[in-house]
Amino acid sequence: MTVGREELTGALLARLARRSPAFQHSVWDAVDLLVAGAGPETIFFGNGNPAPERVPYEAMQRASQRTWEQIGELPKRIEYGEPEGLPELRDMIAERMRARGVTATRDDILPTTGSQQAIDFLARLMLNPGDAVVVEGPTYLGALQVFDAYEVEYIVAPVDDRGLDVDRLRAMLDARTVMPKLIYTIPTFQNPTGVTMPLERRKALVELAREREILIVEDDPYCDLWFDELPPPALRSLDDNVAYCGTFSKTIAPSIRSGWVVAPTGFQKMLAIMKEVADINHDKVMMRTVLNAVPDFLDEHLVGSRELYRVRRDAMLAGLERHMPAGTSWSQPAGGFFVWVTLPEGLNAIELLPFAVERFGVAYLAGEWFYPGFSWPEASRTLRLSYSKHPEARIEEGMRRLGAAISAALETR
Numbered sequence: 347m348t349v350g351r352e353e354l355t356g357a358l359l360a361r362l363a364r365r366s367p368a369f370q371h372s373v374w375d376a377v378d379l380l381v382a383g384a385g386p387e388t389i390f391f392g393n394g395n396p397a398p399e400r401v402p403y404e405a406m407q408r409a410s411q412r413t414w415e416q417i418g419e420l421p422k423r424i425e426y427g428e429p430e431g432l433p434e435l436r437d438m439i440a441e442r443m444r445a446r447g448v449t450a451t452r453d454d455i456l457p458t459t460g461s462q463q464a465i466d467f468l469a470r471l472m473l474n475p476g477d478a479v480v481v482e483g484p485t486y487l488g489a490l491q492v493f494d495a496y497e498v499e500y501i502v503a504p505v506d507d508r509g510l511d512v513d514r515l516r517a518m519l520d521a522r523t524v525m526p527k528l529i530y531t532i533p534t535f536q537n538p539t540g541v542t543m544p545l546e547r548r549k550a551l552v553e554l555a556r557e558r559e560i561l562i563v564e565d566d567p568y569c570d571l572w573f574d575e576l577p578p579p580a581l582r583s584l585d586d587n588v589a590y591c592g593t594f595s596k597t598i599a600p601s602i603r604s605g606w607v608v609a610p611t612g613f614q615k616m617l618a619i620m621k622e623v624a625d626i627n628h629d630k631v632m633m634r635t636v637l638n639a640v641p642d643f644l645d646e647h648l649v650g651s652r653e654l655y656r657v658r659r660d661a662m663l664a665g666l667e668r669h670m671p672a673g674t675s676w677s678q679p680a681g682g683f684f685v686w687v688t689l690p691e692g693l694n695a696i697e698l699l700p701f702a703v704e705r706f707g708v709a710y711l712a713g714e715w716f717y718p719g720f721s722w723p724e725a726s727r728t729l730r731l732s733y734s735k736h737p738e739a740r741i742e743e744g745m746r747r748l749g750a751a752i753s754a755a756l757e758t759r
């Protein structure tokens with residue numbers, strides 16, 4: 347979606363807030379263009395949606411029925427108010443956080459409209475224009491959209507196959523006089539690379555942030571979707587100087603917009619008031635439905651989800667192995683939805699994309715889009731593939747097409 351400048355008169359444009367450019371274009375413009383230009387047979391490995399067959403329709407339907415019965419018994423349940431969220435829902439989330447090693451009570455937890463809103467609230471609370479924020483390079487582009495709106499300076503900490511490179515970050519901080527306010531990180535099955543930070547590095551990051559008095563924002567949407575073994579404990583389990591963002595978007599469905607933040611001590615009340623300012627209170631109908639559904643079905647449901655995504659991850663890694671020309675490399679995700687691919691020398695993922703779509707019927711997201719400004723020449727050879735939505739045979743066919751596109755591009759260089 348782009349706001350065409352022709353839609354705004356010059357006089358109105360001049361009166362917009364300084365932050366308004368953050369709302370005038372989106373990286374999804376490029377994706378929309380791409381999809382619009384692609385035929386129905388194009389295999390699109392772009393988005394981060396869960397598999398439609400893992401959306402628990404029946405469990406949610408039953409829970410929804412129960413919700414409306416409960417509202418009928420006490421209509422006050424859907425009146426305005428209670429911005430801090432349903433107490434029983436917060437208890438349930440606190441209980442689930444134990445699996446991440448996090449000790450929390452209902453008072454530490456604020457339900458939010460997806461974890462996206464949690465990231466926005468933390469940014470709104472902490473950032474003045476010009477403040478610096480550490481993000482991983484590459485990182486989740488929805489978080490970049492948030493930080494852009496607060497007019498920040500970015501410090502891009504590189505990610506290797508063990509997540510954010512803490513030694514490099516320390517050196518970057520040593521070279522500065524003014525410290526950043528936040529470190530935004532996705533340490534577990536990272537979006538977009540799929541990599542996971544081991545425990546030792548987690549400890550080092552938490553220590554560095556505490557030493558330099560920088561708040562960590564830990565974004566953890568994929569933690570339940572592990573394949574081989576449980577991921578390391580959350581950063582939040584190691585230190586209170588971490589705001590933890592969680593969500594049911596990947597385990598139930600994105601559109602229920604049900605996330606939460608585990609706030610550092612002292613933040614809880616401010617975040618609840620921020621919820622009130624943003625949208626008065628959360629969606630009490632959906633939150634009650636989540637509360638009615640999750641305890642009965644989610645853990646068992648997750649067993650099937652992990653199995654399905656593991657099979658798809660395996661199909662993608664096998665397809666990459668089979669079809670990519672020499673000089674191509676890729677990450678080895680142990681959970682989540684994504685594989686990060688680096689093309690052979692001399693290729694550029696943004697330039698390759700229209701060729702891959704038009705000639706070979708395969709699409710992906712270019713790696714540079716996961717950096718501030720949606721542009722990062724050092725990452726020009728990278729791209730993100732998502733295996734979450736496609737059955738194995740389609741993944742195999744998609745990897746065949748991608749391999750053919752890369753090989754053809756290499757020949758025409």
Ligand SMILES: Cc1ncc(COP(=O)(O)O)c(C=O)c1O
Pocket residue numbers: 394459460461462463486488532537565567592593594595600603604605
């Ligand atoms: C790393 C990361 N954070 C946050 C989100 C958004 O989550 P939610 O739907 O809970 O707002 C996503 C969705 O793709 C994501 O990948």
